[in-house]
Amino acid sequence: MPEFTRSNDVQDRLHRLVPGGAHTYARGADQYPEGKAPILLRGYGARVWDCDGNEYVEYGMGLRSVTLGHGYPPVVEAVTRTIAHGVNFSRPTELELLAAQDFLSLVPHADMVKFAKNGSDTTTAAVRLARAVTGRETVAVCDQPFFSVDDWFIGITEMSAGIPASPTVQFRYNDLGSLAEVLESEDIACVILEQATALAEPALGFLEGVRALCDRHGALLIFDEMITGFRWSPGGGQQLYGVRPDLSCWGKAMANGFPLSALAGKREYMELGGLRTDADRVFLLSTTHGPETASLAAFRAVVEAYRSTDPIGRMEHAGRRLAEGVNAVAAEIGIADHLQVRGRSSCLVFLTKDPEGNPSQPYRTLFLQELLERGVLGQSFVTSAAHTDADIDHTVDACREAAIVYRKALEHGSVDGFLTGRPVAPALRRQAAPRRLPDIPTRR
Incomplete structure (x- = not known):
């Protein structure tokens, strides 16, 4: 024991x-x-x-x-070699170009990419970009577990304390009717969903239908590829299912555990956060650690592993x-x-x-x-x-x-006598109970 x-x-x-x-x-x-x-x-x-x-x-x-x-050796070796020459600089490095090229070679549906550290950074940047493009505020999210730590999503979860009312609405996965109802009743800036989950695959025509509804109502389509990316296929769900989003958000497996995420998408939208636009610029992503060299080196080693092995x-x-x-x-x-x-x-x-x-x-x-x-x-x-x-x-x-x-x-008939201690509880819940801890004793 x-x-x-x-x-x-x-x-x-x-x-x-x-x-x-x-x-x-x-x-x-x-x-x-x-x-x-x-x-x-x-x-x-x-x-x-x-x-x-x-x-x-x-x-x-x-x-x-x-x-x-x-501890995958090629990743460890790539990171070790790279960080010996510095981790963070005041100007872009060539590594950023090489990593962007690698990413876009895997995700042919995207024209541009910007790196960050957390998945929430990128989903929130995608929402911000969609709001700027459409001039609308409301976000339609699929009834899936998690999209961001930021207010626009956490405000509709059980842990919403301290968050103002959020203009976010939900629709049901594999239910085009529920999405159509939302799009017809609200001015929706964007629709965000995971194309598939561990227990749910898209029904025949569902993703194509989502794409068509977004086009009809002028909403941007955002795919959350945090889990499907590098696990369903190297190019994520969009490569596997063949439906192109306007924007997609990546993270988790990109760098084999090193902190790295990415926002990718069509040039016409991504450039609103760049310098090739006459429109009001979007504060898209601007992070000190987004392009640090350790994670980008790890990412490039991961890409090589996906190219050369299975x-x-x-x-x-x-x-x-x-x-x-x-x-x-x-x-x-x-x-x-x-x-x-x-x-x-x-x-x-x-x-x-x-x-x-x-x-x-x-x-x-x-x-x-x-x-x-x-x-x-x-x-x-x-x-x-x-x-x-x-x-x-x-x-x-x-x-x-x-x-x-x-x-x-x-x-x-129960776990009594078999289970030691209290059961687990949902991670996102309103109260600390049923796993509340005792208060720390006050020192005198």
Whole structure:
């Protein structure tokens, strides 16, 4: 049984210094079994080690940002060579040109690109640009989990405290009627959506229909490629599905975990943030660290890996073996209706249901707990190109033992007596409860 003594101590100290105890809500301790949230020290390939010395096969891989594996040598070598000559300068570097050329060679639907650091930087820049182009303010977003930390999106989530009313409306994925209704009833500046998610592929004609509706109503079409980019295909969903957006936003896997994002799009719109326009200029993206050399060098090494090897094929191979293995285990143990691995093979999730067949956070937490105790870490089963057959075999074996415990809890009718601590809670929720922490004692 692994120990979490040092991890718990470090986590407690983080909570005293960092709001939420992590710099990303999805990385928070409330997303893991209570008292069993590892604090990591290092990683290599698809394996990570925590400060108690526990070793895990990791899934999710940096919230889907690491597709080639931790410490991927060509990326490490490219970054090391580059930063020896400086990281940030007061003028552009040739590296910025080379990186832009590399990006646009992968994304033929885009004419221009501008780099930044966070995905939210680019989605917000795209919204700002669309508002300038159309003279409208309202944004139509798909009913998908997350697009930005900025007011225009967070204002419609459960964590909207401190945010003024946002002119943002929603439409339903794969429902052209709901989008048409929004576009007919509101003056929409732009429509933003993920073309696909782990559990949802576009229905026949859906993306083409979205494109046509945007054209008919004069709204810009923005594709969020944070997850689909470098995971569905090197050129993202727009390459795979063949529908051209006006603007697209990229991040996560661009630089194998190094901080880099991109806004790309048609020249006629992107130049409004440049110097080839007579219109009022848009303050598009202007970041000190957007073009720093480490991330651009990492990005170029990632592009070379995608050109010379087949990372997506390896992710999909690992994902297929994992889904087949875990689903077979669940069927063998008799809980296939309650524990399932589903989704695109390069972006798998596991579904956990209670005895009545309803999605369950307590049973999800129990499954996470049992996997952690058997050397598997992950809120999902998102693979990387570094996941080997041995990693998958280890995970399937861990799932077999976890599934036996899961079945006992189903037979018992609840996780009481099986789960240690409180269940996980949604990352974006209005109150800290049900995972609120005690107040820090006042010193006298």
